[in-house]
Amino acid sequence: MAEGFNTEDMLDMYLFENGQLLEQLQETVLEQKDADCFDEDSINEIFRTMHTIKGSSGIMMFDDIMKVSHKLEDVFYYLRESHPENVPHLELVEHVLEVEDFISGEMEKIRNGDPVDGDSSELIARLDKFLNKIKHGAVKEGKELPPENVHVEPKQFYIAPVATSDSRFYRITIQFCQDTQMANVHAYKIVYALKEVAEDLLYSPEDIISDEESGEVILKEGFRILLQAQCGPDEVHNLIGEGYAIEKVDVLECTADEFISGFNFDEHETQIDLESSVEVIEARAQNAVEGTNEEAEKKDKTKIAPGDFVIKSKEPGKQKKLARDKPKGEKASFISVNVSKMDQLMELIGELVISEQVVLQSSDLKIPGLNLDNFNKAAAQLSKISTDLQNVIMSMRMVPLTNTFQKMNRIVFDVSRKLGKDIEFEMVGEQTEVDKNIIEHISDPLMHLVRNAVDHGIETNEERKESGKTGKGKVTLSARTEAGKVWICVEDNGKGLDREKILAKARKKGLLDGSRAESTYSDKEIYQFITLPGFSTNEQVTEYSGRGVGMDVVVQNIQAIGGMLDIDSTPGMGSIMSLKIPLTLAIIDGIVIETGKSSFVLETGVIKEFVRVKEDMMIHEPDGGEYVMIRGECFPVLRLGEWYGMAECEGTIEDGMMVIVEVEDKKVCLFVDKLVGKQEIVVKPIPSYIKKVKGLSGCTQLGDGSIALILDPGGLTG
Amino acid sequence: MSETGELMKQAEGDMVLSDEHEEQKGKYMTFKSGNEYFGLKIQHVNEIIQIQTITEVPETENYIKGLINLRGKVIPVIDVRLRFRQEPLEYNDRTCIIVVNVKSTMVGLIVEKIAEVVEIKEENILPPPSIGRTDRIERKYVYGIGKVGDSVKLLLDPDRLLNDDELSAADQQTADIIAE
Numbered sequence: 001m002a003e004g005f006n007t008e009d010m011l012d013m014y015l016f017e018n019g020q021l022l023e024q025l026q027e028t029v030l031e032q033k034d035a036d037c038f039d040e041d042s043i044n045e046i047f048r049t050m051h052t053i054k055g056s057s058g059i060m061m062f063d064d065i066m067k068v069s070h071k072l073e074d075v076f077y078y079l080r081e082s083h084p085e086n087v088p089h090l091e092l093v094e095h096v097l098e099v100e101d102f103i104s105g106e107m108e109k110i111r112n113g114d115p116v117d118g119d120s121s122e123l124i125a126r127l128d129k130f131l132n133k134i135k136h137g138a139v140k141e142g143k144e145l146p147p148e149n150v151h152v153e154p155k156q157f158y159i160a161p162v163a164t165s166d167s168r169f170y171r172i173t174i175q176f177c178q179d180t181q182m183a184n185v186h187a188y189k190i191v192y193a194l195k196e197v198a199e200d201l202l203y204s205p206e207d208i209i210s211d212e213e214s215g216e217v218i219l220k221e222g223f224r225i226l227l228q229a230q231c232g233p234d235e236v237h238n239l240i241g242e243g244y245a246i247e248k249v250d251v252l253e254c255t256a257d258e259f260i261s262g263f264n265f266d267e268h269e270t271q272i273d274l275e276s277s278v279e280v281i282e283a284r285a286q287n288a289v290e291g292t293n294e295e296a297e298k299k300d301k302t303k304i305a306p307g308d309f310v311i312k313s314k315e316p317g318k319q320k321k322l323a324r325d326k327p328k329g330e331k332a333s334f335i336s337v338n339v340s341k342m343d344q345l346m347e348l349i350g351e352l353v354i355s356e357q358v359v360l361q362s363s364d365l366k367i368p369g370l371n372l373d374n375f376n377k378a379a380a381q382l383s384k385i386s387t388d389l390q391n392v393i394m395s396m397r398m399v400p401l402t403n404t405f406q407k408m409n410r411i412v413f414d415v416s417r418k419l420g421k422d423i424e425f426e427m428v429g430e431q432t433e434v435d436k437n438i439i440e441h442i443s444d445p446l447m448h449l450v451r452n453a454v455d456h457g458i459e460t461n462e463e464r465k466e467s468g469k470t471g472k473g474k475v476t477l478s479a480r481t482e483a484g485k486v487w488i489c490v491e492d493n494g495k496g497l498d499r500e501k502i503l504a505k506a507r508k509k510g511l512l513d514g515s516r517a518e519s520t521y522s523d524k525e526i527y528q529f530i531t532l533p534g535f536s537t538n539e540q541v542t543e544y545s546g547r548g549v550g551m552d553v554v555v556q557n558i559q560a561i562g563g564m565l566d567i568d569s570t571p572g573m574g575s576i577m578s579l580k581i582p583l584t585l586a587i588i589d590g591i592v593i594e595t596g597k598s599s600f601v602l603e604t605g606v607i608k609e610f611v612r613v614k615e616d617m618m619i620h621e622p623d624g625g626e627y628v629m630i631r632g633e634c635f636p637v638l639r640l641g642e643w644y645g646m647a648e649c650e651g652t653i654e655d656g657m658m659v660i661v662e663v664e665d666k667k668v669c670l671f672v673d674k675l676v677g678k679q680e681i682v683v684k685p686i687p688s689y690i691k692k693v694k695g696l697s698g699c700t701q702l703g704d705g706s707i708a709l710i711l712d713p714g715g716l717t718g
Numbered sequence: 719m720s721e722t723g724e725l726m727k728q729a730e731g732d733m734v735l736s737d738e739h740e741e742q743k744g745k746y747m748t749f750k751s752g753n754e755y756f757g758l759k760i761q762h763v764n765e766i767i768q769i770q771t772i773t774e775v776p777e778t779e780n781y782i783k784g785l786i787n788l789r790g791k792v793i794p795v796i797d798v799r800l801r802f803r804q805e806p807l808e809y810n811d812r813t814c815i816i817v818v819n820v821k822s823t824m825v826g827l828i829v830e831k832i833a834e835v836v837e838i839k840e841e842n843i844l845p846p847p848s849i850g851r852t853d854r855i856e857r858k859y860v861y862g863i864g865k866v867g868d869s870v871k872l873l874l875d876p877d878r879l880l881n882d883d884e885l886s887a888a889d890q891q892t893a894d895i896i897a898e
Contacts, residue, residue: 645776
């Protein structure tokens with residue numbers, strides 16, 4: 001039965017699961033950071049999370065993580081059991097986040113294969129201090145302390161997620177027939193059956209899966225189980241069953257404290273029992289009388305000589321309840337897939353789309369006189385399926401921004417606390433979905449922007465008062481989709497950017513164009529200066545920002561994925577930093593155009609319309625500039641052939657085609673020879689061997705196998 | 719045509735044969751450009767293909783002819799004659815593209831005619847003459863002169879042929895663009 005545990009797999013699982021737990025934990029904590037205290041559910045959730053992490057870290061032998069999570073679990077155990085008042089909530093939030101940071105840090109080390117050397121003692125000491133503090137607070141108010149949480153770790157092998165007041169606790173002893181082979185396997189079968197209903201489950205001997213000698217121990221001493229569940233003893237019995245190997249089963253109901261004290265309990269039964277019963281009375285006044293009586297009864301029964309078959313009768317009045325309200329199947333509908341496999345699938349589908357075009361546009365089909373009815377039908381069906389396929393793979397890669405935004409929440413919290421600013425954080429549209437690759441690229445830039453907003457954007461509390469601002473400082477992070485692009489805005493209601501200050505700095509750095517009067521710079525142009533390397537107007541460099549290395553990196557990262565940064569600001573009212581990023585990088589809809597002997601592709605989204613114009617609609621400037629009047633609107637004309645100095649392109653306006661392209665409110669008429677058609681294209685980078693050409697963003701393969709260049713409208717209009 | 723085809727087969731056969739490093743040692747793929755024969759170490763040569771449709775890329779050096787589609791991979795091609803500042807020659811059915819892989823960059827070299835695969839022993843390779851004509855452009859990428867019987871082959875350093883100052887210039891430009 002000994003399963004060959006692959007430690008690497010287990011480690012992966014450990015990191016993955018705990019990573020998710022921590023993320024969820026942080027979310028819960030931040031959600032309630034502004035409340036007065038945690039509500040019941042979150043206390044339970046944090047407690048459970050820590051319990052799980054403690055257990056799994058114990059198994060994986062990461063002692064420091066185990067100790068820290070154990071300590072925090074203690075704190076929350078106390079909170080859960082005695083509901084103390086006057087808990088300094090923010091301090092608690094900080095402690096939880098500290099623990100989360102510590103564990104995440106250690107897990108990062110594990111992930112990178114570094115030695116896990118984080119020292120938890122300081123953190124534990126602080127948590128101890130905090131725990132004492134809230135306990136003493138409680139004592140002063142005349143409350144009794146609840147019993148200490150005395151779990152001994154690592155004993156838990158299975159921890160189910162829910163624990164409610166309806167739970168009942170059982171001590172189960174199973175004796176197997178002496179001639180049973182592999183008693184540990186039988187024991188495991190029972191454990192497995194009990195997991196169905198268990199909220200918490202402990203068993204001894206512990207290592208029944210891989211240690212075959214445990215079988216003999218079981219035969220000798222019996223197999224002991226501690227079970228927490230909501231069902232009655234009958235059901236427990238049914239689950240255990242009466243297999244041929246089982247000689248006798250004892251199912252005893254016990255109290256929570258007996259349950260917690262574990263197996264060691266047996267030896268000094270009566271004494272501790274009395275004590276714990278008293279404690280139970282104090283901690284849970286409502287159950288007190290009934291509890292002791294029951295306890296006493298039970299104790300009597302445990303004294304019955306071994307070998308007697310004892311089954312507790314079903315208690316009246318208590319309804320059987322299944323432990324889990326949710327059916328098990330729901331969770332299984334998610335699987336995690338390696339990203340590289342997804343990328344491979346994506347690439348293959350890209351290739352498939354191209355080969356589909358190659359087949360459907362094959363020159364063999366153009367022979368006159370062919371009857372293609374059936375072919376066309378089949379082709380239409382094929383196209384439909386491949387389009388669906390693309391949509392599915394695209395949607396698989398789409399991830400909501402929620403996680404990224406949550407991280408920002410944390411940053412605002414940390415930075416504002418450290419700077420002593422009172423800042424509110426609002427998220428809008430965090431459900432917006434973006435391609436996973438893109439999310440990876442925007443996380444860092446976004447962090448910079450949010451930090452900047454908190455650090456530079458929002459004034460200190462005093463400054464706010466002075467300038468007569470009422471209310472808290474506020475940072476809003478919003479996301480929305482518009483015209484195939486995602487807009488992510490970081491908005492603050494702080495002091496805004498100082499035009500004069502930036503201008504002065506730019507002058508000092510020699511960034512101004514000498515031939516232009518300073519007053520001719522628009523606000524936006526001036527704000528763009530702050531994105532240049534080494535530009536920081538903040539006199540004081542703080543821990544978080546002000547070294548001037550931030551904004552230029554932000555802009556570089558955003559540009560790398562074809563995005564833009566737009567800065568807007570109103571003095572005294574705040575600033576808005578808007579990131580505009582493409583939804584996806586992979587397959588786009590394009591229009592193929594031809595100029596000279598070359599084919600180009602334009603993204604469909606930017607094309608406003610196609611027009612054929614007459615010579616008399618053209619306006620020629622003396623210095624060579626050209627404009628065209630279309631329906632009373634004047635557009636600058638860009639002849640693609642001339643722009644790239646190509647031979648053999650169309651010269652007469654009447655014979656070519658005008659494509660009106662709109663990028664960021666700028667409209668340009670592209671003059672091209674002819675339109676070829678619409679096609680879905682897979683964007684490929686131009687090999688790095690060829691230096692970057694202005695106005696080209698990549699290349700793609702066309703239906704006939706030839707290569708077309710993808711035009712970057714931003715580069716053409718800019 | 720058949721001649722070219724045969725040479726290609728021979729070359730490819732050699733390449734298959736020469737999977738082991740030992741086999742490849744001292745073997746050179748030779749081709750004709752202008753009046754001279756040039757040699758490339760066979761390790762650098764990925765494959766040889768017929769000339770095919772080239773998509774021009776505007777605003778590049780004249781010898782960069784554009785991009786080709788090699789079974790779904792987009793690779794740039796350069797015209798070796800133009801790179802050597804020789805007169806351009808109309809492409810015909812003898813024109814071939816030698817696909818080389820240098821430091822994981824795939825580039826196609828358009829050559830007017832491929833010759834054969836020859837073995838040149840270490841002792842038959844001389845350093846290029848250092849006196850006079852140092853200004854000649856070939857000096858940069860010819861690292862040796864190999865003697866094969868009566869004829870000589872100019873041995874090319876593909877890294878220099880492709881990258882040299884051109885790429886650093888391109889890098890500089892990219893850097894400039896970013897800096898802007």
